[in-house]
Amino acid sequence: NAGVTQTPKFRVLKTGQSMTLLCAQDMNHEYMYWYRQDPGMGLRLIHYSVGEGTTAKGEVPDGYNVSRLKKQNFLLGLESAAPSQTSVYFCATSSFAGHTGELFFGEGSRLTVL
Amino acid sequence: GQNIDQPTEMTATEGAIVQINCTYQTSGFNGLFWYQQHAGEAPTFLSYNVLDGLEEKGRFSSFLSRSKGYSYLLLKELQMKDSASYLCAAMDSNYQLIWGAGTKLIIKP
Numbered sequence: 444n445a446g447v448t449q450t451p452k453f454r455v456l457k458t459g460q461s462m463t464l465l466c467a468q469d470m471n472h473e474y475m476y477w478y479r480q481d482p483g484m485g486l487r488l489i490h491y492s493v494g495e496g497t498t499a500k501g502e503v504p505d506g507y508n509v510s511r512l513k514k515q516n517f518l519l520g521l522e523s524a525a526p527s528q529t530s531v532y533f534c535a536t537s538s539f540a541g542h543t544g545e546l547f548f549g550e551g552s553r554l555t556v557l
Numbered sequence: 558g559q560n561i562d563q564p565t566e567m568t569a570t571e572g573a574i575v576q577i578n579c580t581y582q583t584s585g586f587n588g589l590f591w592y593q594q595h596a597g598e599a600p601t602f603l604s605y606n607v608l609d610g611l612e613e614k615g616r617f618s619s620f621l622s623r624s625k626g627y628s629y630l631l632l633k634e635l636q637m638k639d640s641a642s643y644l645c646a647a648m649d650s651n652y653q654l655i656w657g658a659g660t661k662l663i664i665k666p
Contacts, residue, residue, distance in 0.1 A: 485561060485656030486600075486644070501653075533599060545590070546654075548599035 445469055449534050449549035456524045456556045464519040464552050466534030474537045475517040476501075476546070477509065479530040486533070492517055524556045559583045561657035563645050568663045569635055577630045577643050577660045585650020589621050589628045592644040594659065600644055603630070632662075640664045 448467045456462055466475065476491040488501030490509040498509045506528060508520045521528060531553050535546040560582045569575040581589065588607040592600040606612055606621035606628060618631040630643055642659040649655060 483565075483658055485646075485658050486654075487656070488653070545602035545605065546592075546600075548601070550599050551597075 447534055447536055447547050447549040449532075449552045451552060452550065453553050454555070456521075456554065458525060458556060460524050461520070461522050462524065462554075463521075464532055464534075464554075466517040466519070466549055468515055468517075468534075468536045468547075470536055470538075470547060471514075472536035472538045472547070473514075474539075475511065476535045476537075477507070477517065477519045478533045478535060479503065480533060480551075481530050489519065489532075521554075524554075526556045528554065529556045530554060559647075559649060559655045561645055561647060561655055563643075563657040563660045565658070566661045566663065568665060569632075571635055571637060571664055571666050573635050574631065574633050575635060575662065577632075577645075577662065579628045579630070579645035579657060581626050581628070581645070581647040581655070581657075583647045583649040583655055586623060587648040587650065587652055589619075590646040590648070590654065591619055591628075591630045592646065594642045594644055596641070603643075635664050637664050637666070 450465045473494050477489040478486040487503045492498050492511040495514040510518045531551050533551050534549040537544045563579045591603040594600040604619040611620045616633045621628045642661045644659045645657040646654045
């Protein structure tokens, strides 16, 4: 079992370019999340999904879009990248919306926007 | 507002015991999580507390006091592989996790 897989692992973008991060899980979890992690700050929730076909905004959704067309995949898109979006992005899944359920994280995607 | 406070960095000696503290303020409370994150890697789950008291899991224990908004993670018999960041996260009334910035633990021989 691969668990939670993120692609790509590293990416360098120029300001204004677009890209999509893919999160794939084989754990059959209903809930999926996208976080960003920046130095000196806690993990911040960007968007999340409680099931196939659903998405919701988290704490810092501006500049990002998401889609959950299939239960196993959660895509994070940047339509027009900005230097402020330079960060490490983590996808996570859980089976109980985090209600006492632990989060399972992907390995992270390191994005640099020049 | 909602807030999590934990020390930025701690240093301890191999074989010793270290306690990492976390204080939280949230709108409602549905539990306190601790995660371990090695440099360049993903966070991994360590513990979950929702009731007051101490939960022991091998060399690691986690304590919660809901009335004080306080938790700690206790690591015993420290090993070099315990060098990592330890993330405290509290779940609010909407089941959203509020994360601390993490405590970087440095283990010296």
